[in-house]
Amino acid sequence: MSEDRPLHQRLALVDVNNFYVSCERAFDPRLEGRPVVVLSNNDGCVVARSEEAKRAGIKTGTPWFQVQGRAAALGLVARSSNYELYGDMSARVMEVIGRFGAWQEVYSIDESFIGLPGDEGVLRSTAGRIREAVWRHVGVPVCVGVAPTKTLAKFANHVAKRNPGLDGVCSLGSVPDGEIRRIQSRVPVTGLWGVGGRTGTRLNALGIDTIADLRDADPLMIRKKFSVVLQRTVLELNGTPCIPEVEERADKAQIMFSRSFSTPVTGRADMDQVMALYAQRGAARMAAEGLRASVLTVTAGVSRFAAAAGATGSGEGPSGGAAPVPGASNPVVSVRLPAPTQDPIVLTRAAVAAMRGRMVPGTRYVRAGVMFSGLEPATGQSTFDAFAGEGEERDMGSLLGNVRARFGEAAIGLGHAGLAEPAGWTMKREFASPRYTTEWKDLPVVSA
DNA sequence: TCTGGGGTCCTAGGACCC
DNA sequence: TCTGGGGTCCTAGGACCC
Numbered sequence: 001m002s003e004d005r006p007l008h009q010r011l012a013l014v015d016v017n018n019f020y021v022s023c024e025r026a027f028d029p030r031l032e033g034r035p036v037v038v039l040s041n042n043d044g045c046v047v048a049r050s051e052e053a054k055r056a057g058i059k060t061g062t063p064w065f066q067v068q069g070r071a072a073a074l075g076l077v078a079r080s081s082n083y084e085l086y087g088d089m090s091a092r093v094m095e096v097i098g099r100f101g102a103w104q105e106v107y108s109i110d111e112s113f114i115g116l117p118g119d120e121g122v123l124r125s126t127a128g129r130i131r132e133a134v135w136r137h138v139g140v141p142v143c144v145g146v147a148p149t150k151t152l153a154k155f156a157n158h159v160a161k162r163n164p165g166l167d168g169v170c171s172l173g174s175v176p177d178g179e180i181r182r183i184q185s186r187v188p189v190t191g192l193w194g195v196g197g198r199t200g201t202r203l204n205a206l207g208i209d210t211i212a213d214l215r216d217a218d219p220l221m222i223r224k225k226f227s228v229v230l231q232r233t234v235l236e237l238n239g240t241p242c243i244p245e246v247e248e249r250a251d252k253a254q255i256m257f258s259r260s261f262s263t264p265v266t267g268r269a270d271m272d273q274v275m276a277l278y279a280q281r282g283a284a285r286m287a288a289e290g291l292r293a294s295v296l297t298v299t300a301g302v303s304r305f306a307a308a309a310g311a312t313g314s315g316e317g318p319s320g321g322a323a324p325v326p327g328a329s330n331p332v333v334s335v336r337l338p339a340p341t342q343d344p345i346v347l348t349r350a351a352v353a354a355m356r357g358r359m360v361p362g363t364r365y366v367r368a369g370v371m372f373s374g375l376e377p378a379t380g381q382s383t384f385d386a387f388a389g390e391g392e393e394r395d396m397g398s399l400l401g402n403v404r405a406r407f408g409e410a411a412i413g414l415g416h417a418g419l420a421e422p423a424g425w426t427m428k429r430e431f432a433s434p435r436y437t438t439e440w441k442d443l444p445v446v447s448a
Numbered sequence: 449t450c451t452g453g454g455g456t457c458c459t460a461g462g463a464c465c466c
Numbered sequence: 467t468c469t470g471g472g473g474t475c476c477t478a479g480g481a482c483c484c
Contacts, residue, residue: 019484047484107483107484108483108484109484110484111484191480193483194481194482194483195482196481196483197482198479198480198481198482199481199482204474227481231481264478335475
């Protein structure tokens with residue numbers, strides 16, 4: 001995807017406003033103008049909000065059960081997250097954006113950096129055309145920030161979002177530096193890409209509170225006291241591009257399948273079933289990517305909030321507080337597999353065994369996960385070589401995958417994972433929207 | 449009662465080697 | 467009494483992102 005990048009070329013960060021909400025709205029116009037939130041898996045907490053919901057004071061990360069009671073009074077609409085829809089919409093958005101760039105780097109499900117040639121006037125008109133094209137072809141609104149570095153493009157995009165008068169476009173080249181500095185001196189450092197709460201606190205201790213303060217800090221001092229990452233941020237704020245392209249790797253470094261339960265799991269038999277099912281879901285992802293793993297890690301965890309009674313409510317960020325402390329209640333077990341594999345039978349056995357050694361029956365586990373790492377491309381090696389007839393290639397992973405693709409997710413599974421009906425702990429999705437773009441039977445119907 | 453999931457990168461420190 | 471030093475590889479943990 002990446003060609004050479006002229007050093008002085010501008011770049012743009014294009015991202016979709018309130019992406020998940022905008023996807024829901026694209027297919028359900030009744031949501032227009034109303035406060036709308038999209039919930040995390042298990043309908044746990046708010047992960048996306050429309051502008052109206054933001055104005056109503058609903059924060060990202062708020063547990064749904066705390067808002068639910070007020071929903072009717074606020075006219076608030078909730079949707080369960082529908083990642084199949086968002087993934088497909090994302091691909092469409094990225095394709096349209098890519099038409100305008102000299103190069104494109106897709107940074108996340110709803111954001112893309114692209115290289116833009118031309119003088120200031122051309123840049124601004126291109127940015128405007130990108131907005132129109134995405135709106136016309138996909139039906140979701142985007143904002144565009146244009147600048148010489150990624151960090152500044154992110155900042156420009158932020159400015160475009162906050163200022164409706166700009167029509168969704170901000171090119172820093174059109175803004176006098178005094179004005180840029182004035183804005184930067186009002187935005188806290190943590191508003192910056194790459195500066196989170198922890199680093200923010202440490203910066204504040206040094207008297208660095210705003211983006212402007214960090215821009216004026218000594219890069220060498222920052223490197224010494226923090227890291228190269230933050231040093232790069234300082235340089236980028238001053239117009240020197242130094243955050244390299246994140247290559248889309250042929251191979252991921254890890255594949256994870258992890259979920260919260262709708263009701264806690266306490267028994268060994270249930271946990272066996274969870275591990276078996278999660279290992280197979282992860283194995284299916286690996287097979288789909290043509291990879292195999294040499295290390296398997298299983299995790300389980302208790303509620304981060306249950307024990308909080310009496311504890312000091314330490315400043316919890318929007319992302320939900322501290323990571324679970326490993327221990328008996330939050331086991332993390334890694335095992336090196338005898339040989340790299342994508343075989344769901346081997347992986348399932350290993351996952352079940354690894355967790356059995358660590359889980360404490362009676363403990364109320366609220367989530368668990370299976371992670372594969374040490375990934376490498378899988379060769380034609382298959383599970384049943386010993387039993388396969390000549391010229392016959394049998395591969396359990398693809399076999400299961402094919403059956404699932406054709407007959408549904410729960411149609412087949414190994415051991416405890418062949419679920420005739422969903423187990424008691426499976427995910428809750430009460431407000432799910434249809435898979436408008438990826439399932440024939442969910443195709444929207446238009447009457448005229 | 450009920451609080452997401454899936455990633456990446458960097459750094460420090462230990463093991464090991466010569 | 468004296469007890470090198472530099473390099474690499476690996477892993478765990480921290481921090482951040484969306």
